[in-house]
Amino acid sequence: MNARPPETFALDRMATPIGTALLVTDADGALRALDWEDHEPRLRQLLRLQYGAAALKDAQAPRDITAALTEYFAGDLASLNAIRWRVAGTVFQRKVWTALRTIPAGTTINYGALAAQLDMPKAVRAVGFANGSNPISVVIPCHRVIGASGSLTGYGGGLPRKRWLLAHEGAVLKPAPRGRAIAA
Structure with missing residues (x-):
């Protein structure tokens, strides 16, 4: 063997x-x-x-x-x-992770727009799952993907880190609706 x-x-x-x-x-x-x-x-x-x-x-x-x-x-x-990086993952995951690298610092994109950019507009959930399986936080900037409403959505390192990274990069986020706080 x-x-x-x-x-x-x-x-x-x-x-x-x-x-x-x-x-x-x-x-x-x-x-x-x-x-x-x-x-x-x-x-x-x-x-x-x-x-x-x-x-x-x-x-x-x-x-x-x-x-x-x-x-x-x-x-x-x-x-x-x-930074030189290398990942395994499925062909689809690598396609999503490569697309994440094209999001400029200081900007955000939502999951639907990212799926559309990949010519897979119906694959929003799959894009979200691949985003969440990103093994190289920060360098492959999954923190730049936000919810369709402009809200901060999941981040493997926690929403406070995501918020910090986006602020550090100069991204302008929508304020939380009055009377509702976006979870941190």
């Missing part, structure tokens, strides 16, 4: 203004996952779904990745474009 050994990835932790980020990289120095320390079980689950039995070992992320993230959090929003 020729069972393939589990893929091994490096796991690093990086302090950011919105919590400790977990950075998962491969042997080639490509970013495979970015999530938040308080959501580590989610990170591990996404890795399992995409790579099967993956082993994580503590190791420093490549300097170019941490430098680009540091620059992003310091205000250089374009620095994320320098």
Whole structure:
């Protein structure tokens, strides 16, 4: 029997203004996952779904990745474009994740518009599911997708982080309807 050994990835932790980020990289120095320390079980689950039995070992992320993230959090929003990343996922998920990279910083799009952009206007729920399965938070900017009404909708790292990221990028959000607060 020729069972393939589990893929091994490096796991690093990086302090950011919105919590400790977990950075998962491969042997080639490509970013495979970015999530938040308080959501580590989610990170591990996404890795399992995409790579099967993956082993994580503590190791420093490549300097170019941490430098680009540091620059992003310091205000250089374009620095994320320098990060090399690689994902598994289905063909459809990768198509959605690639489309997310085309949403400019400081702007938002709703799920329906994103589905239409992909020439799949009836796939709104599937687009939402793929968005929620994004393994590389921030770099693949799933936080830029909002509800049709302009409301903040789910974000794997929590709505306060989503709100912070959008404000950091200069996105203008609609205020919550009077008497109703948008969940944080």
